[in-house]
Amino acid sequence: MKSRILRNIKARKSIVNKELERTIWRYMSRNTTLEPQIRMQAQLALNRTPREASPTAIKNRCLITGRGRGVFNEWKMCRFQFRLHALNGDLPGVDKASW
């Protein structure tokens, strides 16, 4: 799953690179005071930017295994790695429940 992590890092970097450009296109396409043709072109330009540069397309993955599901955002870990680390005592303030 290492490749997944690397891909995610790459996507996050591309978001930063394309952020300013995307906000400009977004503003131009939503601005109704501009000419319709210009707005249309801005929308097309927005469509042409790669999908991975969209901040909504990003997924928080497990830092250790790269798993995309069952990830605790607070710990940036999937549920199994969270369990392992918690039982090992690596996570401060996390204790196994018992009553």
Add this chain to the structure above:
Amino acid sequence: MSGSVSQAARKLKVAELSAKIFGNAFNPTGARTGSYILRQNFRGEHIVRYYPSETDANMAKVPRLGRMMGEKYYDIDEIDRLNALDKRKARGKGGPKKGEGKRATLAKGKKR
């Protein structure tokens, strides 16, 4: 009747002037200008910070004392791995050399 119309026009004019003076936007028709997009914060830096940077990851591997003494970075995990390999080799449990593995010998046999 005409008096009320002029009243509305004057109100509009006052609003325009006040907007000009106080630097506010004057948009009586409520047209969508997309200004909310310009008001949004840039969150790319925050998104990138989900993963620790390479230097941070390396710093985590360096013991604190070494960091304070200004020593070179070194990878503890890699050193441990090489030490373990040396131990195995001393017991004769190391991996085969290049060309002496299972597949390599098979290929040689086929050629003959």
